[in-house]
Amino acid sequence: MELLSQVLERIKPREEDYRELNEVRLYLLELVKSSSEELGLEVKPYFVGSLEKDTFLRGDHDIDLFLAFPLDTPLEVLREKGLELAKRIAEDLDRYEVAYAEHPYVRAYYKGFQVDLVPCYDVRDWRDVKTAVDRSILHTRWVLENLSGRNDEVRLFKKFLKGINAYGSEIYVRGFSGYLAEILVIKFGSFLEVLEKHDFMLRQKVIDPGNWLKREPEIAMKTVKREIEEDKPLVVIDPVDPRRNVAANLSWERYGLFYFNAKKFLENPSQEFFFPRVTPGNYLNELKRKGTHLLTLLFNPPDIVDDLLLPQVEKTAKGLARQLELEGFKVLGIDYGRNFIFLEVDRLERPIVSIKRGPLYFSSHGLRFYARNERVWIEGKDLYSEKPTEGWIVDVLEKILKSGMFSAGKQVKKAVQEADILVDYVPRSLRKDAYLFLSRMKFRIK
């Protein structure tokens, strides 16, 4: 397809990109060698990720260098010595900082590249895997063994996913990971064939490129069962580890973006899917157009990683929404980030009395209700009562926050309870988020 060649023209790395990259790689390998000798460590360097697999897009300058320790290294030693080694290496680069995932690693920068120096175990297969990062070496090896020159097909697919906003397996995206994109191209043969399978894939549900259902039926079936029970859109059994669903983090929404855009592209292909024109809108205009209102809670999140924080913020947002609904406000939508919660509501005020339906009037409960309440009247056989309440949504929300009577993530509850509440207004840094949320652009397909 002519169109695809044109796209590739724009996204394929150039000669000089590879040259530069190789220079940096060689330098890094030298550094690992000298530094580990210096520290008396027996460490093997592995380049992993899309640069190593040659499935990266032009301008993608993230080098992942894994520092693999022998399997018999105690975890504590790996952590301590790994970090020491990474720092030692990074000292000869431009600059660096220590970052934290499951265990600490070093993020360094060198000649325009971002270089992650990650200590791990030198695993040979899934039975050796001890920490979450250990699999990366196996992934890289599997892709290199199976890609058979379809690197550009992967590039097209990754760029397509980026263009339609479905790329990235981070917790705040929950889209397709690079590895998942590679597996799908390997499985179905090409970019276009992956697109053509947008419906088939969902119905087949289970993809098993590693043939685990034959090789390790018990473990693989357990994985399939678990993931189906958790209602994941796809179960792609990791070809290097039968215990893992490569698509575990893929949300129904992101799959939906792929689903409809694949259909649309096949019907009417265009470069727009890869290079969308973005015309950001104004969230205030959206509020006006819809006649709805935006509550924003701004808080200081605890210092924990996204993977731990965001699910807790989500739970809290849902908990607050539920309480507001019980108070008679309709919550039309929820969104959130590290330090904010958006609640789109149908109105800002409600009646300033709350009406309570009581028991049958001729029951002992009825007499108690009668005794306990101020204003009491009868409708049908039931007693009713009313009492003054807050009418302004901010007062209602503040009361909910203060009471603590809402479902929330443990580590964020306190922060959210002390949140600032903004009405129909967000700070500059959240304007774009507010627009994407209110316009539903985030998951719009039409």
Place this chain on the structure above:
Amino acid sequence: MELLSQVLERIKPREEDYRELNEVRLYLLELVKSSSEELGLEVKPYFVGSLEKDTFLRGDHDIDLFLAFPLDTPLEVLREKGLELAKRIAEDLDRYEVAYAEHPYVRAYYKGFQVDLVPCYDVRDWRDVKTAVDRSILHTRWVLENLSGRNDEVRLFKKFLKGINAYGSEIYVRGFSGYLAEILVIKFGSFLEVLEKHDFMLRQKVIDPGNWLKREPEIAMKTVKREIEEDKPLVVIDPVDPRRNVAANLSWERYGLFYFNAKKFLENPSQEFFFPRVTPGNYLNELKRKGTHLLTLLFNPPDIVDDLLLPQVEKTAKGLARQLELEGFKVLGIDYGRNFIFLEVDRLERPIVSIKRGPLYFSSHGLRFYARNERVWIEGKDLYSEKPTEGWIVDVLEKILKSGMFSAGKQVKKAVQEADILVDYVPRSLRKDAYLFLSRMKFRIK
């Protein structure tokens, strides 16, 4: 009880009331005689109602004079000749008008009395009853035979019921009729004993002073079954007709007013129950106090009697309320009269987009939904769409009215569709109704 004597002092008719009444009675009897002779009709006059039973309150000047035709008179003849006779009699009174219930009668006025001249059949027992009014003669006779001097007890009970707003069996009240009050006093012995039975009565449910369950078990049981199925608070089998529940029109709300006020009076008796101080409030203050809003539909009702009209207006009011609720407005209360419907709502505006939840996105329904709608996005596995809609409640209500898509009484639907809609404002004539409704004073017990 000293208190009750004081009340009686104020409500018992005086000597001169009886004297006047007797003069008018004699004059009326003469008129019936001369007029029926003049018209060649064989008609027997019966005074019925509380004046005849001597259970009326001072100042109650309603004379019911029934003109009883022989049982073999054809209904058409009774209607025509009955009306002719009634008019002939009324011509010798101060003034009159023709009124309509099941059949036409004459409402005349004479020396300060209202005199209803009602043609009927001269029935001897329930098997003869042909029209709704025929029973009145039997009722009057039964009360006279059974009251045994407890006339003042009835007067106290009736005045109590009036004071607590539970008296009158008209369709727009649905309280206790005079006849029901008399039966209860006869059954339980006195005013205070009736009050003491406020709970017992409800639990016993069936009251059978005519002993019909023994005398005509099949018919009486059928009555009991029917009334219990219709969930009436009381089943008082009419002592003169086993097919009828004297309390058929009594609503749970009015019984509830009796229930709680009986309890309160027994605990803490006071003249207030009989002579309540009425301090009418302002409906606008109620709206302000509650933070709610009042929609009023004003219409020109068809010219049919209350018994036919009001249930249809009620049905229509409920039908409109249901539609408004479906549109996202909360209807906190409903009230109505011959020419108006009140709807108390929680707000006047809603978002100006309506959000529609669609089918699963990966279904054929999903693709159709996608094709048919303008803005479409994904939440979870579902498609959603939105479109512009009316935000202002009057626009919403007008659209409902115009569409005709609401449950309504057949004979009032058109009138209501052409109603004027008022917001948070009522004409002078409805101010009191609006206050009683919004404050829930109508059925307040505390």
